[in-house]
Amino acid sequence: MAAAIIELNDHELRLAENGKIVARSPGCAIVKGTDITVGEAACSQAHLHPRDYHNRFWYQLNQVSLRKPSRAARHHADLAFKHLEQLHRAAGAPDAVIFVISAGFSKQQLALLLGIAEACKINPVALVDAAVASAAHCVAPGTYRHIEIELHRVVVTDLLIDVDVTRTNVDVIDGAGFDKLSEKFVAFIADQFLAQSRFDPLHQANTEQRMFDELPNWLQALQQRREIKIYIEHRQARFEATISRDDIVGVAQPLYKDIRARISAHDRCLIGPRLASLPGFIETPATQFVLSEEMVFGGCASLAKQPAKPNQGLSVITRLTATEDPSIALSTSSVEPAPVQPSTPGAVLATHVLCGIHAYELSTTPLYLTADGRAERSLSGHSIASLRHNGSATHLVCENDAQLRLNDLPVKIESPVVSGDKITLEGSTIVYRPIRVVAPDAP
Structure with a gap:
């Protein structure tokens, strides 16, 4: 039986079998006494119980004591164990697993991960770089920059693709993740409610939580429309505000500028699906390709079919065989993109x-x-x-x-x-x- 594949990005861990995602869970936890809640259930209570909330246990995977340790959770490794265990069970507890990881993890953290996997009764058969896996299934030969966001960092990975996909360099932007950015988005939107409806949704914990719950939906809507009307219901009253894509992009500009400062105008970029979900990041479609969330699993498909072997000092795989049938080939010029070959004579790019x-x-x-x-x-x-x-x-x-x-x-x-x-x-x-x-x- 083919090994399952877990993509370890704390924005949302995803587990796939045979190329299909069967379980997913954001990297957060709430610890109250001996009870630990992880994943979506924890995220939905994060701002109701802020002192009990944790979302840095994958980013800072270690055995340093928590600020409020308990018998149930002494350190981040305990929370990571609980989270991985729940994700594993939700997918039917597959035996053999390939871990797809970003280049932001240290050797010490990877060693700890393997120990946590063993405690979860998981047989880890490979550790694969996420950027390499994402490109191996679909990208044509050339040099590329793979960019993806996590909860607390952005990882920019240089790739060389010929007969193999090879990781050549890594640039980690710590502190520039979705967690901090979402707080800025919510603060801005709260100001709009205050200005337009004289209502402060951050004044009450339940309406603050609702803001964070709805934020992904609002961002997705702003990918399609220049302006949207949103609302929050509180005490049988409905408060409305209008927000625009330009305003949200303005809030995100410091992060976008930090990323773009590391990219030249002619770099061919592979944009991870989480980063691509943010309005306004894609600027030059001719040289920026949005990867779907399934591509990272497709890149590990051949590894998943190999017979599982016992864990014997695994090291991260930073080179995989490139596909012979690529679906992605980007122009090397952001000024004069490669022309689209129409499947109907005389046709042009559709809107x-x-x-x-x-x-x-x-x-x-x-x-x-x-x-x-x-x-x-x-x-x-x-x-x-x-x-x-x-x-x-x-x-x-x-x-x-x-x-x-x-x-x-x-x-x-x-x-x-x-x-x-x-x-x-x-x-x-x-x-x-x-x-x-x-x-x-x-x-």
Whole structure:
């Protein structure tokens, strides 16, 4: 049986089997006496019990005593054990596991991780660099910079791809993670409620918690729209505020500038899915490709199929065989991107996809198509395909093993599409057509 794969990013740990994510859990915990709550349940109480809340136990994985140690949790390693144990059980307790890790972990932390895995009755068969794994499954030869955000840092990894994908350099930006950024987002949004509705959601713990709970949804909405209206309900009253994408991007600019200061205009960048979820980070689509969350698992697929061996002093794998059939090839110029080869003669890059009388906007965030002619912003069991801008092209990806056709030809897994193409599902009369919407005076 193939080994399971755990991506160890404390923004959200993800466990996949056979390329499919079967369990996920954010890296947070609440310790109250002998009770430890981890994952989503802990996140949903973080601002109700701030003194009992912990979210640095993966980032600072060690055996240094907690500020309030207890018999249940003496140090960060105890919390990491509890978190990993719960994730492992939620996935059915697979025996053999490949750990995919960022370059931010030290050798001492990795040794501690292997001990924690053993205590969880996990057989760790490999440790793989996350950037290398993400690129091995899909990226064409060349030099790239892989960038991903965690809760408390951003990791920029240089990759050289020829017959292998090789990690050549690492730059870790500590203190620049999603945790601190989300606090800044919430503080700004709270100011908007105060200015527009004379309501301070940070004054009460329950409304403060609701702000953090809703923040991911608001950020996702701002990926698609320039401005959104949001609300908080409190004591049978509804308070509203309007926030714009430009304002949120302004809050994030110090982080964005810190990352971009490490990147030249001509660098080809592979953007991790967590960083790509932040509005406004993608600036130059011709040289920036958004990786899907499944790609990191695809890069470890061949390792997962190898017979499991006992843990004998594992070291991090920083080189994997590159794919012979890449789906990503970025232009080396941010000024003159490589032209898209249209699958329909004379077609151009699409901005929307049309189904019936409805046109849905395309962006770097996936748009999921359903068999009944609808489009959704999240993957579900009804999804047959996803569309999104990646690099200088729009990509169509099959979902849930759907039998898709592009211009009446079968689609295996993924294919570029342009304006004028026809997307259909085997046995269905529904037609999706990528189109380009232009301003009245546009050429």
